[in-house]
Amino acid sequence: MIEVIVNITLLILLVILAFAIIRMRSLFTVIMLFSGFSFLSAGLFVVMDAVDVAFTEAAVGAGISTILMLATLALTYSPNIVKEEEHPAHKPWLPLFVVCITGALLIYGTTDLPDFGDPNAPAQQHVAPYYLGKSMEDTGVPNVVTTVLASYRGFDTLGEVTVIFTAGIAVLLLIGGRRKKTKQEKQDET
Amino acid sequence: MKHNLILRIVSKFLIPFIFLFALYVQFHGDFGPGGGFQAGVIFSAGLILYALVFGIDIAKQIIPPTLLRLFASLGVLIYAGTGIASLIAGGNYLEYGVLGSTQIAGQHLGILLIEFGVGLTVMSVMLIMFFAFTERHKED
Numbered sequence A: 001m002i003e004v005i006v007n008i009t010l011l012i013l014l015v016i017l018a019f020a021i022i023r024m025r026s027l028f029t030v031i032m033l034f035s036g037f038s039f040l041s042a043g044l045f046v047v048m049d050a051v052d053v054a055f056t057e058a059a060v061g062a063g064i065s066t067i068l069m070l071a072t073l074a075l076t077y078s079p080n081i082v083k084e085e086e087h088p089a090h091k092p093w094l095p096l097f098v099v100c101i102t103g104a105l106l107i108y109g110t111t112d113l114p115d116f117g118d119p120n121a122p123a124q125q126h127v128a129p130y131y132l133g134k135s136m137e138d139t140g141v142p143n144v145v146t147t148v149l150a151s152y153r154g155f156d157t158l159g160e161v162t163v164i165f166t167a168g169i170a171v172l173l174l175i176g177g178r179r180k181k182t183k184q185e186k187q188d189e190t
Numbered sequence B: 001m002k003h004n005l006i007l008r009i010v011s012k013f014l015i016p017f018i019f020l021f022a023l024y025v026q027f028h029g030d031f032g033p034g035g036g037f038q039a040g041v042i043f044s045a046g047l048i049l050y051a052l053v054f055g056i057d058i059a060k061q062i063i064p065p066t067l068l069r070l071f072a073s074l075g076v077l078i079y080a081g082t083g084i085a086s087l088i089a090g091g092n093y094l095e096y097g098v099l100g101s102t103q104i105a106g107q108h109l110g111i112l113l114i115e116f117g118v119g120l121t122v123m124s125v126m127l128i129m130f131f132a133f134t135e136r137h138k139e140d
Helices: A002-023 A027-047 A051-075 A093-110 A128-139 A144-152 A154-176 A183-189 B005-027 B036-054 B056-062 B065-088 B103-139
Strands: none
Touching (some): A051 B103, A128 B103, A144 A154, A154 B065, A154 B103, B005 B103, B036 B103, B065 B103
C-alpha cells in the first residue's frame, strides 16, 4: 500500500517537473530541473528495488551530466546574449498532435504487455531463473546484478566500457585540443 | 569561488568521504549495490568538486590530463587483458573460473579486476570530458 502512495507521489512530482521544464525559458533553471528530474527517477527505481540502476541514475543523471550541461552553458556564454530559450517560430499544434498520437499508440501498446512484476512474463522466464538460482553457486557473489554484469554478460560490459572510452576520445578530438586561432583573431592580436 | 570560505571548508571536509565512498562502492559492489561504473562516477565527482572550489589548474596538478588519458586506456586494457589472461589459463574469453584455484576464487578475482578496469576508465573519461569543457572555456 505504502509503495503505491510513494510511487504515485513520485510520478506526480515527475509530471509537475516535466511541465515546469516545458514552461521554463531560462536554460540554467531547466538544467537544474533536469537534475531534479533525474533524482526523482532514481527514487522511483529504488521503490522498484532496482538499487543499482538508481545508484547510476543519481550519480550520472543528477550529478555528472548536470555538471557537463552547466559547463556547456558556460562554454556557449556570451555577455551579449541573454540565456533564455527563444519562443519557437512555429505554432505548437502539429508537434502536439504528433506527440498525442504517439503517446496514445504507446499506451494502447501497453495493454498487450504483461503486468508489472508478473513472474510469468516472457522476460522473467528466459535466462532470469537460471541467473537467480545459480549465480551464488557459479560465482559466490551475493549481488546478482554484479554477477550478470561482470560475469554472465562480461562481453556486453566490455562493450560498454569501450563505448565510454570512445566517447572520451571523441570529446578530446572535438574540443580537447588547443583551438586554432582564426585569421581575424590573429590580426586582432598583432 | 576561491573566496567562498564556507564552501571551501565544507568541501575540504566532504571530499575525503566522497573518495572513501567511491572506493567502498568499487570494492563492495559484489555484496551491495554498486560497482565500477558508479564508483568511477563518484570518484570523478569528488575531483570535480575539488576543481570547482579550488580551481581547475590546481586540480590538474593533482591529476594531470596526460595521466587521465593513460588511465582511460589502461582501464579498457585491464578489462580486455583479464579476458586474454583467462584465454592463456585455458578457458574461454572472460571465463574467470580458470583464473583462480577454484571456480569461485577465479570468479571473485575476475570480477574484481574487470570492475577495477571499468572504474578506472569511467573515472578518467568523466574527468577528461570535464577538463575538455572547462579548458575550452578558459581560452575564449
